Amino acid sequence: MxxxxxxxxxxxxxxxxxxxxxxxxxxxxxxxxxxxxxxxxxxxxxxxxxxxxxxxxxxxxxxxxxxxxxxxxxxxxxxxxxxxxxxxxxxxxxxxxxxxxxxxxxxxxxxxxxxxxxxxxxxxxxxxxxxxLPPLAVAEVLEGGERLLPALLGSEPPVVTSSLSRADYFDLIVAGGYPAALRRATPNLRSRWFASYLSSVAERDLPQLSDVRHPGALARLYRLVAQQTSGILSRSAVAEQLAMGRTATSAYLDLLQHVYLITELPGWTIGVSAKEGRRPKVHVTDTGLAAAAIGMDAGRLASGGMAGAFMESFVLAEISKQLSTVDEPLTLAHFRDRSGVEVDLLVERADGRVIGIEVKTATSVNEADARGLKFLRDRLGDRFHAGIVLYTGPLTGRLGERIWASPVSALWGGDHEVGE
Missing domain, CATH: 3.40.50.300 (P-loop containing nucleotide triphosphate hydrolases)
Known part of the structure; x- marks a missing residue:
């Protein structure tokens, strides 16, 4: 597929x-x-x-x-x-x-x-x-129905069904959203386009805009980020891996953000005063480009240790692409409590209400998978608007008060035909 x-x-x-x-x-x-x-x-x-x-x-x-x-x-x-x-x-x-x-x-x-x-x-x-304007969303390519983010902001998530398999989702992840790549007829042609794109940005575009003395290091740095996507990146460790100074490494990481190849998702805590001190997660903005950069096809990615991280970055990218369709200011963040309780993605509204999104690659989930969402619900009270666990199974179901499980395809309105 x-x-x-x-x-x-x-x-x-x-x-x-x-x-x-x-x-x-x-x-x-x-x-x-x-x-x-x-x-x-x-x-x-x-x-x-x-x-x-x-x-x-x-x-x-x-x-x-x-x-x-x-x-x-x-x-x-x-x-x-x-x-x-x-x-x-x-x-x-x-x-x-x-x-x-x-x-x-x-x-x-x-x-x-x-x-x-x-x-x-x-x-x-x-x-x-x-x-x-990010690369294409799956919702746009498939001419999907109701987008998940506007639906969550309105009331409850839509009840959807999905016939997509777990493998199907990883095919979508490695496809990415760049129109020119998606028009390539085979995975090999697509991988070739991704390689050319990364070289073009590193060697042609960035040097025109900044003093880039080691363009090859930018491509290597991007690959390192891709291998650690959805994690908290240690700039010192990355600098050591690249054999570069921390200052230069930090500058190059900033450059990758400024050309929209990576993004930082800030940390969030309960209580406004503590927000600023939390460490961000680093995500690739296009999972197709990232998978190609580290030589991963859909099968290897789905069966390896980076499956969850790439799925999380994929969901973040799809939610981010829906921000422009919503006529209200929203802030995206991740949550990690000192005790280790985590929520992959939070959407905070201007009035302080919060939507929590957990991402799982499993084909089935239960109440234990909503632990972080329940923690936030109980701590935030009425400020907790809704929580949803996105997974690779077929059905939407309730996991608790204001908390649901739903197929990842709820991002684009549920089942749609995908080209064979």
Missing amino acids: RLALTRHVVRDARSVLDTLLMDEPAVLLEGPRGSGKSTLIREIADTRSAKVIDLDDDAVLSVIREDPFTALQSEGLVVIDEFQRAPSVLSVVKRVVDRTGEPGRFLLAGSVGARLLPTGSETLTGRVHRLY
Whole structure:
């Protein structure tokens, strides 16, 4: 069983972007290279007869660098792709936004995080709405039904059934979400694309944005993180494995975050005052890229010691991809009590209510698997909104008051056909 992409995918973020452009003068679409940003912004440009400026085109880039103000003149929407290649466009955007405040004037797309943006990007603070576009979600590829996160925020989780086997889920995990990889017909072709992608980011993209003296170390560092995904990473231990200084290792770990290859999930404790001191977990943002980087196919991953860690990172990625579909601020974290009680993922709402998510690779679960969720429920009282244990079995069931078990496929609304 494989996840194959043979059609155009309508992104969940499409309607969100359309709405934002009705209200905001400038919108910045951020995400990793190859996540589909260019395709999405061109779709929007076509429907609005917008002016498109592609800064990945060196000829266009040369013109923009010479005279950005004239090149960006337009009465309607101006779409700028890979804007970080020409920092001068930011001052033009600022001038227009400050002068008119008219909604729907600029849509920018970039493949680097805020701290790697060129000098001058701070001029857009408070003037641009940022939206993250990750690689494709399984829900988008399969044209799934109700997304799990909005359903949990509403009331109880949806009651779903699943005919997917445990092996099927690991096929999805190693497929990842990059559109170009999903269009490859075979696992070998997909693995080849992943290898090329990682080399491109490490050797071409990052050196343009930062002083990267050891690009090969970035690829090795990513592989080390992939081997420890969903764990608490010791930067000192990683530095020793790479035979690099701790300062350089920390800087390179930050670089991997800024190009969206890894993410840190902060720790959470009961009581606001104690939150800041908890150590984060480090997750790969695309499990397909990570599995390929360490030479794991679905079978080896499912039967080995990293199965649970990759499943946890997969679920985090899918939940993160649903954040843009929810019109309220949410914070993601993990929980670990001093006594060793853990919950893999917490979603905290602005009013302090919490949703807990546990991830299991087993095909059956029981009340013992909800130990951490019950601990939080009993400690938080009414602040505990709901808890769910996601597992690889077929049915949704109740494990206690406000706590359920549900198939992992509840993330995309339950059973759907997956290409053979």
